[in-house]
Amino acid sequence: xxxxxxxxxxxxxxxxxxxxxxxxxxxxxxxxxxxxxxxxxxxxxxxxxxxxxxxxxxxxxxxxxxxxxxxxxxxxxxxxxxxxxxxxxxxxxxxxxxxxxxxxxxxxxxxxxxxxxxxxxxxxxxxxxxxxxxxxxxxxxxxxxxxxxxxxxxxxxxxxxxxxxxxxxxxxxxxxxxxxxxxxxxxxxxxxxxxxxxxxxxxxxxxxxxxxxxxxxxxxxxxxxxxxxxxxxxxxxxxxxxxxxxxxxxxxxxxxxxxxxxxxxxxxxxxxxxxxxxxxxxxxxxxxxxxxxxxxxxxxxxxxxxxxxxxxxxxxxxxxxxxxxxxxxxxxxxxxxxxxxxxxxxxxxxxxxxxxxxxx
Amino acid sequence: xxxxxxxxxxxxxxxxxxxxxxxxxxxxxxxxxxxxxxxxxxxxxxxxxxxxxxxxxxxxxxxxxxxxxxxxxxxxxxxxxxxxxxxxxxxxxxxxxxxxxxxxxxxxxxxxxxxxxxxxxxxxxxxxxxxxxxxxxxxxxxxxxxxxxxxxxxxxxxxxxxxxxxxxx
Numbered sequence: 407x408x409x410x411x412x413x414x415x416x417x418x419x420x421x422x423x424x425x426x427x428x429x430x431x432x433x434x435x436x437x438x439x440x441x442x443x444x445x446x447x448x449x450x451x452x453x454x455x456x457x458x459x460x461x462x463x464x465x466x467x468x469x470x471x472x473x474x475x476x477x478x479x480x481x482x483x484x485x486x487x488x489x490x491x492x493x494x495x496x497x498x499x500x501x502x503x504x505x506x507x508x509x510x511x512x513x514x515x516x517x518x519x520x521x522x523x524x525x526x527x528x529x530x531x532x533x534x535x536x537x538x539x540x541x542x543x544x545x546x547x548x549x550x551x552x553x554x555x556x557x558x559x560x561x562x563x564x565x566x567x568x569x570x571x572x573x574x575x576x577x578x579x580x581x582x583x584x585x586x587x588x589x590x591x592x593x594x595x596x597x598x599x600x601x602x603x604x605x606x607x608x609x610x611x612x613x614x615x616x617x618x619x620x621x622x623x624x625x626x627x628x629x630x631x632x633x634x635x636x637x638x639x640x641x642x643x644x645x646x647x648x649x650x651x652x653x654x655x656x657x658x659x660x661x662x663x664x665x666x667x668x669x670x671x672x673x674x675x676x677x678x679x680x681x682x683x684x685x686x687x688x689x690x691x692x693x694x695x696x697x698x699x700x701x702x703x704x705x706x707x708x709x710x711x712x713x714x715x716x717x718x719x720x721x722x723x724x725x726x727x728x729x730x731x732x733x734x735x736x737x738x739x740x741x742x743x744x745x746x747x748x749x750x751x752x753x754x755x756x757x758x759x760x761x762x763x764x765x766x
Numbered sequence: 767x768x769x770x771x772x773x774x775x776x777x778x779x780x781x782x783x784x785x786x787x788x789x790x791x792x793x794x795x796x797x798x799x800x801x802x803x804x805x806x807x808x809x810x811x812x813x814x815x816x817x818x819x820x821x822x823x824x825x826x827x828x829x830x831x832x833x834x835x836x837x838x839x840x841x842x843x844x845x846x847x848x849x850x851x852x853x854x855x856x857x858x859x860x861x862x863x864x865x866x867x868x869x870x871x872x873x874x875x876x877x878x879x880x881x882x883x884x885x886x887x888x889x890x891x892x893x894x895x896x897x898x899x900x901x902x903x904x905x906x907x908x909x910x911x912x913x914x915x916x917x918x919x920x921x922x923x924x925x926x927x928x929x930x931x932x933x934x935x
Contacts, residue, residue: 454774459781476780511773534780543788550792554800561807581804601805602797610792634777638785697774 447711453704457628457697458512460538461488465623468496473541477514478532479504488535505531539635542627546613553577554609584608588746592753600752603646607639608745615696615737619730630740631696633689640685640692643748648681651755684751688744695740699733902932 463471472489481504490501491509498509505516505527514535516527553573560574570578589597589604614630629635657663659677662670706729709722906928910921 458774459778513773532779534783536784537781539781540784540788543785547788547792551795551800554796554804558800558803561804578808582808585805598805602801603793605801606789606793606796609796610789632778632781633775634779634781635785637777638782639789642789693775 447708449705449708449712452708453701455512456704457631457700459628459632460512461491461509461514461535463538463541463623463627470496471623473536473538475514475535476533477503477507478534480530481505507531538627539629539632542617542624542629543614543635545624546610546617546629550609550613581605584742584745588742588749592746592749593756594753596756597749600646600749603642604745604749607642607748608741611639611692611744612738612741615741616734618696618700619733619737628697628700630737631693631700633693636692637685637689639744640688643688643751644682644685646748647684647751647755650752652758654758655755684747688747692740692744695736699729699736702729703733906932 461473461475463473465471472487475484475486475488475491477484484503486501486503491498491507491514493499500506500508500517505524506519507514508517509515510523514531514533516524516531518524554577557574557577560571564571564574569575584605585597585601588608589601593600611630614635617625618628618630620626659681660674662673662677665673703726706722706726710716710718712718906925909928910925
Protein backbone atom coordinates (compact mmCIF):
# COMPACT_ATOMS: atom_id res chain seq x y z
CA UNK A 407 0.00 0.00 0.00
CA UNK A 408 2.80 2.34 0.88
CA UNK A 409 4.48 1.50 -2.39
CA UNK A 410 1.30 2.23 -4.26
CA UNK A 411 0.99 5.53 -2.53
CA UNK A 412 4.56 6.53 -3.24
CA UNK A 413 4.07 5.73 -6.92
CA UNK A 414 1.18 8.14 -6.87
CA UNK A 415 3.29 10.79 -5.25
CA UNK A 416 5.78 10.30 -8.07
CA UNK A 417 2.99 10.90 -10.53
CA UNK A 418 2.13 14.01 -8.66
CA UNK A 419 5.68 15.34 -8.94
CA UNK A 420 6.10 14.33 -12.54
CA UNK A 421 2.85 15.90 -13.46
CA UNK A 422 4.56 19.18 -14.31
CA UNK A 423 6.06 17.50 -17.37
CA UNK A 424 2.62 16.80 -18.64
CA UNK A 425 1.24 20.25 -18.23
CA UNK A 426 1.99 21.16 -21.81
CA UNK A 427 -0.40 18.49 -22.97
CA UNK A 428 -3.06 19.91 -25.15
CA UNK A 429 -6.44 18.22 -25.39
CA UNK A 430 -9.68 20.01 -26.01
CA UNK A 431 -11.74 17.07 -24.78
CA UNK A 432 -10.14 17.26 -21.41
CA UNK A 433 -10.90 20.90 -21.04
CA UNK A 434 -14.54 20.08 -21.48
CA UNK A 435 -14.48 17.31 -18.97
CA UNK A 436 -12.41 18.84 -16.25
CA UNK A 437 -13.15 22.28 -14.97
CA UNK A 438 -10.07 23.01 -12.96
CA UNK A 439 -9.82 26.14 -10.98
CA UNK A 440 -6.12 26.35 -11.58
CA UNK A 441 -5.91 25.68 -15.29
CA UNK A 442 -2.94 27.47 -16.80
CA UNK A 443 -4.62 28.36 -20.06
CA UNK A 444 -7.28 26.97 -22.35
CA UNK A 445 -6.26 23.50 -23.54
CA UNK A 446 -3.63 22.77 -20.93
CA UNK A 447 -4.04 19.52 -19.09
CA UNK A 448 -2.95 19.65 -15.48
CA UNK A 449 -2.73 16.04 -14.27
CA UNK A 450 -2.08 16.80 -10.62
CA UNK A 451 -4.81 19.43 -10.51
CA UNK A 452 -7.30 17.11 -12.21
CA UNK A 453 -6.55 14.22 -9.91
CA UNK A 454 -6.66 16.32 -6.76
CA UNK A 455 -9.87 17.90 -7.98
CA UNK A 456 -11.41 14.44 -8.35
CA UNK A 457 -10.39 13.06 -5.00
CA UNK A 458 -11.23 16.26 -3.13
CA UNK A 459 -14.55 16.98 -1.49
CA UNK A 460 -16.72 19.27 -3.59
CA UNK A 461 -19.70 21.57 -3.23
CA UNK A 462 -21.27 20.22 -6.40
CA UNK A 463 -21.53 16.72 -7.79
CA UNK A 464 -20.41 16.46 -11.36
CA UNK A 465 -22.61 13.96 -13.21
CA UNK A 466 -21.62 14.13 -16.87
CA UNK A 467 -20.46 16.72 -19.40
CA UNK A 468 -21.68 20.09 -18.15
CA UNK A 469 -24.28 18.62 -15.84
CA UNK A 470 -23.66 18.92 -12.13
CA UNK A 471 -25.81 18.72 -9.04
CA UNK A 472 -25.30 21.88 -7.01
CA UNK A 473 -25.37 21.03 -3.34
CA UNK A 474 -26.35 23.45 -0.61
CA UNK A 475 -23.65 25.47 1.11
CA UNK A 476 -24.12 25.97 4.84
CA UNK A 477 -21.81 28.51 6.47
CA UNK A 478 -21.60 29.66 10.03
CA UNK A 479 -19.98 33.04 10.44
CA UNK A 480 -19.98 35.60 13.24
CA UNK A 481 -23.10 36.97 11.50
CA UNK A 482 -24.95 33.71 11.97
CA UNK A 483 -25.87 30.82 9.66
CA UNK A 484 -26.08 31.23 5.95
CA UNK A 485 -27.48 28.74 3.42
CA UNK A 486 -27.24 29.11 -0.36
CA UNK A 487 -26.84 26.89 -3.41
CA UNK A 488 -23.32 26.19 -4.56
CA UNK A 489 -24.43 27.19 -8.08
CA UNK A 490 -23.95 30.79 -6.90
CA UNK A 491 -20.24 30.11 -6.51
CA UNK A 492 -19.58 29.27 -10.16
CA UNK A 493 -20.55 30.77 -13.48
CA UNK A 494 -21.80 28.92 -16.57
CA UNK A 495 -18.21 28.00 -17.48
CA UNK A 496 -17.72 26.34 -14.10
CA UNK A 497 -15.27 29.04 -13.10
CA UNK A 498 -15.47 30.23 -9.51
CA UNK A 499 -17.14 33.58 -9.01
CA UNK A 500 -17.63 35.77 -5.99
CA UNK A 501 -20.96 35.37 -4.19
CA UNK A 502 -21.93 38.23 -1.90
CA UNK A 503 -23.59 36.79 1.14
CA UNK A 504 -22.75 38.06 4.58
CA UNK A 505 -19.25 38.27 3.17
CA UNK A 506 -18.00 38.07 -0.39
CA UNK A 507 -17.33 34.32 -0.78
CA UNK A 508 -15.31 32.58 -3.45
CA UNK A 509 -14.30 28.96 -3.91
CA UNK A 510 -10.51 28.56 -3.89
CA UNK A 511 -9.31 24.95 -4.42
CA UNK A 512 -12.70 23.69 -3.32
CA UNK A 513 -12.67 25.67 -0.07
CA UNK A 514 -14.87 28.67 0.51
CA UNK A 515 -12.83 31.76 1.31
CA UNK A 516 -13.76 35.33 2.09
CA UNK A 517 -12.44 37.73 -0.52
CA UNK A 518 -11.22 41.25 -0.22
CA UNK A 519 -12.51 43.93 -2.54
CA UNK A 520 -9.33 43.72 -4.61
CA UNK A 521 -9.79 40.00 -5.30
CA UNK A 522 -7.28 38.65 -2.80
CA UNK A 523 -8.12 36.22 -0.02
CA UNK A 524 -9.01 37.68 3.34
CA UNK A 525 -7.27 35.02 5.45
CA UNK A 526 -8.44 36.40 8.78
CA UNK A 527 -12.11 36.54 7.86
CA UNK A 528 -11.84 33.16 6.13
CA UNK A 529 -10.79 31.53 9.37
CA UNK A 530 -14.01 32.65 11.03
CA UNK A 531 -16.10 30.96 8.35
CA UNK A 532 -17.17 27.52 9.51
CA UNK A 533 -18.21 25.41 6.55
CA UNK A 534 -20.77 22.72 7.37
CA UNK A 535 -22.08 22.41 3.81
CA UNK A 536 -23.78 19.32 2.45
CA UNK A 537 -20.87 18.41 0.22
CA UNK A 538 -20.43 15.58 -2.24
CA UNK A 539 -18.89 13.42 0.48
CA UNK A 540 -21.74 14.14 2.89
CA UNK A 541 -24.32 13.14 0.26
CA UNK A 542 -22.35 10.03 -0.63
CA UNK A 543 -22.03 9.15 3.04
CA UNK A 544 -25.78 9.44 3.56
CA UNK A 545 -26.40 7.38 0.44
CA UNK A 546 -24.28 4.70 2.13
CA UNK A 547 -26.20 5.14 5.37
CA UNK A 548 -29.56 4.72 3.64
CA UNK A 549 -28.26 1.82 1.57
CA UNK A 550 -27.03 0.03 4.69
CA UNK A 551 -30.20 0.72 6.64
CA UNK A 552 -32.31 -0.46 3.71
CA UNK A 553 -30.27 -3.62 3.22
CA UNK A 554 -29.89 -4.60 6.84
CA UNK A 555 -33.43 -3.84 7.90
CA UNK A 556 -34.48 -6.05 4.99
CA UNK A 557 -32.14 -8.77 6.13
CA UNK A 558 -33.31 -8.42 9.72
CA UNK A 559 -36.90 -8.73 8.51
CA UNK A 560 -35.99 -11.89 6.64
CA UNK A 561 -34.63 -13.34 9.87
CA UNK A 562 -37.76 -12.38 11.75
CA UNK A 563 -40.07 -13.70 9.06
CA UNK A 564 -38.30 -16.93 8.20
CA UNK A 565 -37.60 -17.74 11.81
CA UNK A 566 -34.44 -19.34 13.02
CA UNK A 567 -35.02 -22.83 11.73
CA UNK A 568 -34.75 -22.14 8.00
CA UNK A 569 -31.53 -21.65 6.08
CA UNK A 570 -30.71 -18.09 4.92
CA UNK A 571 -32.13 -17.17 1.53
CA UNK A 572 -31.25 -14.63 -1.17
CA UNK A 573 -29.41 -11.54 0.02
CA UNK A 574 -29.53 -12.86 3.56
CA UNK A 575 -27.24 -15.73 2.55
CA UNK A 576 -24.76 -13.25 1.09
CA UNK A 577 -24.71 -11.04 4.18
CA UNK A 578 -24.69 -13.73 6.83
CA UNK A 579 -21.23 -15.17 6.07
CA UNK A 580 -19.78 -11.65 6.26
CA UNK A 581 -21.45 -11.01 9.61
CA UNK A 582 -20.20 -14.36 10.86
CA UNK A 583 -16.74 -13.58 9.48
CA UNK A 584 -16.61 -10.34 11.49
CA UNK A 585 -17.91 -12.11 14.56
CA UNK A 586 -15.64 -15.16 14.34
CA UNK A 587 -12.48 -13.59 12.89
CA UNK A 588 -12.60 -10.10 14.41
CA UNK A 589 -14.78 -9.89 17.50
CA UNK A 590 -14.31 -13.24 19.22
CA UNK A 591 -10.50 -13.62 18.86
CA UNK A 592 -9.80 -10.17 20.35
CA UNK A 593 -12.73 -9.62 22.68
CA UNK A 594 -13.56 -13.14 23.76
CA UNK A 595 -16.60 -13.42 25.97
CA UNK A 596 -17.34 -9.69 25.88
CA UNK A 597 -17.64 -9.51 22.09
CA UNK A 598 -21.44 -9.30 22.27
CA UNK A 599 -21.26 -5.75 23.59
CA UNK A 600 -18.91 -4.43 20.91
CA UNK A 601 -20.04 -6.51 17.95
CA UNK A 602 -22.68 -3.98 16.78
CA UNK A 603 -20.02 -1.26 16.67
CA UNK A 604 -17.55 -3.47 14.80
CA UNK A 605 -20.18 -4.62 12.30
CA UNK A 606 -21.39 -1.08 11.71
CA UNK A 607 -17.91 0.34 11.22
CA UNK A 608 -16.93 -2.52 8.93
CA UNK A 609 -19.95 -2.24 6.65
CA UNK A 610 -19.88 1.56 6.69
CA UNK A 611 -16.25 1.67 5.56
CA UNK A 612 -16.66 -1.20 3.13
CA UNK A 613 -19.71 0.21 1.33
CA UNK A 614 -18.09 3.67 1.23
CA UNK A 615 -14.98 2.08 -0.26
CA UNK A 616 -17.04 0.26 -2.87
CA UNK A 617 -19.11 3.33 -3.76
CA UNK A 618 -15.86 5.25 -4.13
CA UNK A 619 -14.79 2.78 -6.80
CA UNK A 620 -17.89 3.34 -8.90
CA UNK A 621 -16.78 6.02 -11.35
CA UNK A 622 -20.21 7.64 -11.79
CA UNK A 623 -23.15 8.78 -9.68
CA UNK A 624 -24.03 7.65 -7.00
CA UNK A 625 -20.44 6.54 -6.54
CA UNK A 626 -17.24 8.33 -7.22
CA UNK A 627 -17.02 10.41 -4.07
CA UNK A 628 -13.80 9.74 -2.23
CA UNK A 629 -15.44 9.45 1.19
CA UNK A 630 -13.29 6.79 2.81
CA UNK A 631 -10.21 8.47 1.31
CA UNK A 632 -11.05 11.70 3.08
CA UNK A 633 -9.04 12.29 6.22
CA UNK A 634 -11.95 13.95 8.03
CA UNK A 635 -14.05 10.82 7.57
CA UNK A 636 -11.33 8.39 8.64
CA UNK A 637 -10.38 10.63 11.58
CA UNK A 638 -14.01 10.66 12.74
CA UNK A 639 -14.22 6.87 12.70
CA UNK A 640 -10.82 6.56 14.40
CA UNK A 641 -12.05 8.97 17.09
CA UNK A 642 -15.06 6.71 17.68
CA UNK A 643 -12.70 3.81 18.29
CA UNK A 644 -10.51 6.06 20.45
CA UNK A 645 -13.46 7.10 22.61
CA UNK A 646 -14.77 3.53 22.94
CA UNK A 647 -11.32 2.23 23.85
CA UNK A 648 -10.71 4.84 26.53
CA UNK A 649 -14.22 4.80 27.98
CA UNK A 650 -14.08 1.04 28.39
CA UNK A 651 -10.46 0.99 29.53
CA UNK A 652 -10.16 -1.04 32.71
CA UNK A 653 -7.90 -0.30 35.65
CA UNK A 654 -5.22 -2.54 34.19
CA UNK A 655 -5.24 -0.61 30.93
CA UNK A 656 -4.53 2.70 32.67
CA UNK A 657 -1.98 1.15 34.97
CA UNK A 658 -0.08 -0.19 32.00
CA UNK A 659 0.01 3.28 30.53
CA UNK A 660 1.00 5.29 33.58
CA UNK A 661 2.71 2.82 35.90
CA UNK A 662 3.81 -0.30 34.02
CA UNK A 663 3.87 -3.13 36.55
CA UNK A 664 6.85 -5.38 36.92
CA UNK A 665 9.48 -2.79 36.04
CA UNK A 666 11.87 -0.62 38.01
CA UNK A 667 10.72 2.88 38.92
CA UNK A 668 13.07 4.46 36.40
CA UNK A 669 11.67 2.38 33.58
CA UNK A 670 8.16 3.15 34.74
CA UNK A 671 8.80 6.85 34.43
CA UNK A 672 10.56 6.35 31.12
CA UNK A 673 7.73 4.31 29.64
CA UNK A 674 4.94 6.60 30.80
CA UNK A 675 5.19 9.24 28.02
CA UNK A 676 5.77 6.55 25.39
CA UNK A 677 2.67 4.62 26.45
CA UNK A 678 0.68 7.83 26.67
CA UNK A 679 1.77 8.73 23.16
CA UNK A 680 0.69 5.26 22.04
CA UNK A 681 -2.85 6.01 23.15
CA UNK A 682 -3.03 8.81 20.56
CA UNK A 683 -0.93 7.14 17.90
CA UNK A 684 -3.36 4.25 17.64
CA UNK A 685 -6.28 6.32 16.29
CA UNK A 686 -3.87 8.37 14.16
CA UNK A 687 -2.56 5.20 12.56
CA UNK A 688 -6.14 4.07 11.92
CA UNK A 689 -6.90 7.45 10.34
CA UNK A 690 -3.87 7.55 8.07
CA UNK A 691 -4.01 3.88 7.05
CA UNK A 692 -7.52 4.05 5.68
CA UNK A 693 -7.11 7.55 4.24
CA UNK A 694 -3.82 6.76 2.50
CA UNK A 695 -4.96 3.43 1.11
CA UNK A 696 -8.19 4.70 -0.37
CA UNK A 697 -6.74 7.96 -1.65
CA UNK A 698 -3.83 6.07 -3.19
CA UNK A 699 -6.25 3.80 -5.00
CA UNK A 700 -8.17 6.75 -6.42
CA UNK A 701 -4.98 8.56 -7.43
CA UNK A 702 -3.63 5.45 -9.11
CA UNK A 703 -6.76 4.82 -11.14
CA UNK A 704 -6.97 8.48 -12.17
CA UNK A 705 -3.26 8.57 -13.03
CA UNK A 706 -3.59 5.57 -15.29
CA UNK A 707 -6.57 7.10 -17.06
CA UNK A 708 -4.64 10.38 -17.33
CA UNK A 709 -1.94 8.56 -19.31
CA UNK A 710 -4.24 8.83 -22.31
CA UNK A 711 -4.21 12.61 -22.04
CA UNK A 712 -0.53 12.83 -21.11
CA UNK A 713 0.49 10.93 -24.24
CA UNK A 714 -2.16 12.78 -26.27
CA UNK A 715 -2.96 9.50 -28.02
CA UNK A 716 -5.99 7.25 -27.98
CA UNK A 717 -3.61 4.30 -28.41
CA UNK A 718 -2.32 4.90 -24.89
CA UNK A 719 -5.66 3.61 -23.65
CA UNK A 720 -4.60 0.16 -24.88
CA UNK A 721 -2.27 0.14 -21.91
CA UNK A 722 -4.08 2.49 -19.58
CA UNK A 723 -7.48 0.79 -19.63
CA UNK A 724 -6.33 -2.78 -18.83
CA UNK A 725 -4.15 -1.39 -16.07
CA UNK A 726 -7.05 0.62 -14.72
CA UNK A 727 -9.26 -2.44 -14.73
CA UNK A 728 -6.52 -4.43 -13.01
CA UNK A 729 -6.01 -1.77 -10.34
CA UNK A 730 -9.77 -1.43 -9.87
CA UNK A 731 -10.04 -5.15 -9.20
CA UNK A 732 -7.22 -4.85 -6.69
CA UNK A 733 -9.00 -1.87 -5.17
CA UNK A 734 -12.10 -4.03 -4.70
CA UNK A 735 -9.94 -6.29 -2.59
CA UNK A 736 -8.25 -3.37 -0.83
CA UNK A 737 -11.65 -1.87 -0.05
CA UNK A 738 -12.65 -5.05 1.76
CA UNK A 739 -9.27 -5.55 3.42
CA UNK A 740 -9.07 -1.99 4.71
CA UNK A 741 -12.58 -2.17 6.16
CA UNK A 742 -11.64 -5.48 7.75
CA UNK A 743 -8.34 -4.11 9.11
CA UNK A 744 -10.06 -1.05 10.56
CA UNK A 745 -12.61 -3.25 12.33
CA UNK A 746 -9.94 -5.75 13.38
CA UNK A 747 -7.61 -3.11 14.85
CA UNK A 748 -10.56 -1.45 16.58
CA UNK A 749 -11.38 -4.83 18.12
CA UNK A 750 -7.73 -5.31 19.04
CA UNK A 751 -7.48 -1.92 20.76
CA UNK A 752 -10.77 -2.45 22.60
CA UNK A 753 -9.64 -5.94 23.57
CA UNK A 754 -6.38 -4.57 24.96
CA UNK A 755 -8.26 -1.96 26.98
CA UNK A 756 -10.82 -4.32 28.52
CA UNK A 757 -8.39 -7.14 29.18
CA UNK A 758 -7.92 -8.13 32.81
CA UNK A 759 -4.25 -8.90 33.30
CA UNK A 760 -2.88 -11.28 35.83
CA UNK A 761 0.03 -9.74 37.63
CA UNK A 762 2.30 -12.78 37.58
CA UNK A 763 2.07 -13.08 33.79
CA UNK A 764 3.82 -9.79 33.32
CA UNK A 765 6.71 -10.13 35.71
CA UNK A 766 9.51 -11.39 33.52
CA UNK B 767 2.65 29.56 6.63
CA UNK B 768 6.00 27.90 7.22
CA UNK B 769 5.00 24.49 5.93
CA UNK B 770 2.47 24.31 3.19
CA UNK B 771 0.04 21.53 4.17
CA UNK B 772 -1.76 19.82 1.34
CA UNK B 773 -5.50 20.38 1.89
CA UNK B 774 -5.85 16.65 1.28
CA UNK B 775 -4.46 15.83 4.72
CA UNK B 776 -6.28 18.62 6.54
CA UNK B 777 -9.45 17.25 8.10
CA UNK B 778 -12.42 19.44 7.28
CA UNK B 779 -14.41 20.06 10.50
CA UNK B 780 -17.72 20.35 8.63
CA UNK B 781 -17.28 16.92 7.12
CA UNK B 782 -16.28 15.54 10.52
CA UNK B 783 -19.56 16.77 11.98
CA UNK B 784 -21.52 15.16 9.19
CA UNK B 785 -19.50 11.95 9.46
CA UNK B 786 -20.18 11.78 13.17
CA UNK B 787 -23.87 12.35 12.57
CA UNK B 788 -24.05 9.78 9.79
CA UNK B 789 -22.19 7.19 11.78
CA UNK B 790 -24.22 7.75 14.94
CA UNK B 791 -27.47 7.42 12.99
CA UNK B 792 -26.19 4.25 11.36
CA UNK B 793 -24.94 2.81 14.63
CA UNK B 794 -28.22 3.55 16.37
CA UNK B 795 -30.56 2.31 13.65
CA UNK B 796 -28.58 -0.79 12.75
CA UNK B 797 -27.77 -1.56 16.38
CA UNK B 798 -31.40 -1.41 17.37
CA UNK B 799 -33.19 -2.78 14.33
CA UNK B 800 -30.67 -4.90 12.48
CA UNK B 801 -27.81 -6.31 14.52
CA UNK B 802 -29.94 -7.22 17.49
CA UNK B 803 -32.50 -9.39 15.63
CA UNK B 804 -29.87 -10.72 13.22
CA UNK B 805 -27.44 -11.80 15.93
CA UNK B 806 -30.28 -13.18 17.99
CA UNK B 807 -31.54 -15.21 15.05
CA UNK B 808 -28.07 -16.41 14.17
CA UNK B 809 -27.24 -17.49 17.70
CA UNK B 810 -30.64 -19.13 18.04
CA UNK B 811 -30.08 -20.99 14.83
CA UNK B 812 -26.62 -22.04 15.90
CA UNK B 813 -28.11 -23.25 19.16
CA UNK B 814 -30.77 -25.07 17.16
CA UNK B 815 -28.16 -26.68 14.93
CA UNK B 816 -26.14 -27.76 17.95
CA UNK B 817 -29.26 -29.19 19.57
CA UNK B 818 -30.21 -30.97 16.38
CA UNK B 819 -26.76 -32.45 16.06
CA UNK B 820 -26.85 -33.62 19.65
CA UNK B 821 -30.30 -35.11 19.10
CA UNK B 822 -29.15 -36.79 15.92
CA UNK B 823 -26.19 -38.25 17.76
CA UNK B 824 -28.49 -39.50 20.48
CA UNK B 825 -30.88 -41.02 17.96
CA UNK B 826 -27.96 -42.63 16.20
CA UNK B 827 -26.81 -44.20 19.45
CA UNK B 828 -30.36 -45.35 20.09
CA UNK B 829 -30.55 -46.82 16.63
CA UNK B 830 -27.28 -48.65 17.16
CA UNK B 831 -28.60 -49.94 20.47
CA UNK B 832 -31.82 -50.99 18.80
CA UNK B 833 -29.91 -52.70 16.04
CA UNK B 834 -27.75 -54.66 18.41
CA UNK B 835 -30.88 -55.57 20.38
CA UNK B 836 -32.46 -56.75 17.16
CA UNK B 837 -29.45 -58.81 16.33
CA UNK B 838 -29.51 -60.46 19.72
CA UNK B 839 -33.19 -61.17 19.24
CA UNK B 840 -32.50 -62.57 15.81
CA UNK B 841 -29.78 -64.84 17.12
CA UNK B 842 -32.09 -66.00 19.86
CA UNK B 843 -34.85 -66.62 17.35
CA UNK B 844 -32.48 -68.60 15.16
CA UNK B 845 -31.41 -70.71 18.07
CA UNK B 846 -34.98 -71.27 19.03
CA UNK B 847 -35.86 -72.28 15.51
CA UNK B 848 -32.97 -74.72 15.41
CA UNK B 849 -34.09 -76.09 18.73
CA UNK B 850 -37.66 -76.46 17.54
CA UNK B 851 -36.53 -78.11 14.32
CA UNK B 852 -34.35 -80.50 16.23
CA UNK B 853 -37.16 -81.39 18.57
CA UNK B 854 -39.54 -81.84 15.68
CA UNK B 855 -37.09 -84.14 13.98
CA UNK B 856 -36.72 -86.16 17.13
CA UNK B 857 -40.44 -86.42 17.52
CA UNK B 858 -40.82 -87.42 13.91
CA UNK B 859 -38.16 -90.08 14.22
CA UNK B 860 -39.71 -91.32 17.35
CA UNK B 861 -43.12 -91.45 15.77
CA UNK B 862 -41.82 -93.26 12.71
CA UNK B 863 -39.99 -95.73 14.87
CA UNK B 864 -43.03 -96.29 16.98
CA UNK B 865 -45.15 -96.75 13.91
CA UNK B 866 -42.65 -99.17 12.50
CA UNK B 867 -42.64 -101.10 15.72
CA UNK B 868 -46.38 -101.17 15.80
CA UNK B 869 -46.56 -102.20 12.18
CA UNK B 870 -44.04 -104.91 12.77
CA UNK B 871 -45.97 -106.12 15.76
CA UNK B 872 -49.22 -106.02 13.87
CA UNK B 873 -47.68 -107.81 10.90
CA UNK B 874 -46.18 -110.42 13.19
CA UNK B 875 -49.50 -110.96 14.79
CA UNK B 876 -51.28 -111.20 11.45
CA UNK B 877 -48.65 -113.67 10.26
CA UNK B 878 -49.04 -115.72 13.35
CA UNK B 879 -52.81 -115.69 12.99
CA UNK B 880 -52.55 -116.60 9.34
CA UNK B 881 -50.18 -119.44 10.09
CA UNK B 882 -52.55 -120.60 12.72
CA UNK B 883 -55.43 -120.45 10.29
CA UNK B 884 -53.46 -122.28 7.61
CA UNK B 885 -52.48 -124.92 10.14
CA UNK B 886 -56.09 -125.29 11.17
CA UNK B 887 -57.23 -125.50 7.57
CA UNK B 888 -54.54 -128.00 6.81
CA UNK B 889 -55.53 -130.10 9.76
CA UNK B 890 -59.17 -129.90 8.74
CA UNK B 891 -58.26 -130.87 5.18
CA UNK B 892 -56.16 -133.79 6.38
CA UNK B 893 -58.98 -135.01 8.59
CA UNK B 894 -61.37 -134.69 5.69
CA UNK B 895 -58.94 -136.51 3.44
CA UNK B 896 -58.53 -139.29 5.97
CA UNK B 897 -62.25 -139.58 6.20
CA UNK B 898 -62.71 -139.68 2.43
CA UNK B 899 -59.86 -142.18 1.99
CA UNK B 900 -61.45 -144.32 4.63
CA UNK B 901 -64.82 -144.08 2.88
CA UNK B 902 -63.31 -144.90 -0.50
CA UNK B 903 -61.46 -147.82 0.97
CA UNK B 904 -64.71 -149.05 2.45
CA UNK B 905 -66.52 -148.48 -0.87
CA UNK B 906 -63.85 -150.16 -2.95
CA UNK B 907 -63.63 -153.01 -0.52
CA UNK B 908 -67.40 -153.42 -0.69
CA UNK B 909 -67.42 -153.55 -4.51
CA UNK B 910 -64.52 -155.96 -4.52
CA UNK B 911 -66.27 -158.10 -2.06
CA UNK B 912 -69.42 -158.16 -4.24
CA UNK B 913 -67.57 -159.35 -7.32
CA UNK B 914 -65.64 -161.93 -5.43
CA UNK B 915 -64.21 -164.83 -7.27
CA UNK B 916 -66.22 -164.54 -10.48
CA UNK B 917 -63.35 -163.76 -12.63
CA UNK B 918 -59.89 -163.60 -11.41
CA UNK B 919 -58.25 -161.50 -14.12
CA UNK B 920 -61.30 -159.41 -14.41
CA UNK B 921 -61.18 -158.88 -10.70
CA UNK B 922 -57.66 -157.68 -10.87
CA UNK B 923 -58.60 -155.27 -13.70
CA UNK B 924 -61.42 -154.01 -11.73
CA UNK B 925 -59.22 -153.33 -8.76
CA UNK B 926 -56.90 -151.43 -11.04
CA UNK B 927 -59.86 -149.47 -12.43
CA UNK B 928 -61.08 -148.60 -8.99
CA UNK B 929 -57.69 -147.61 -7.91
CA UNK B 930 -57.45 -145.27 -10.86
CA UNK B 931 -60.84 -143.83 -10.04
CA UNK B 932 -59.64 -142.81 -6.65
CA UNK B 933 -58.46 -139.22 -7.02
CA UNK B 934 -56.81 -137.64 -4.19
CA UNK B 935 -58.09 -134.27 -4.60
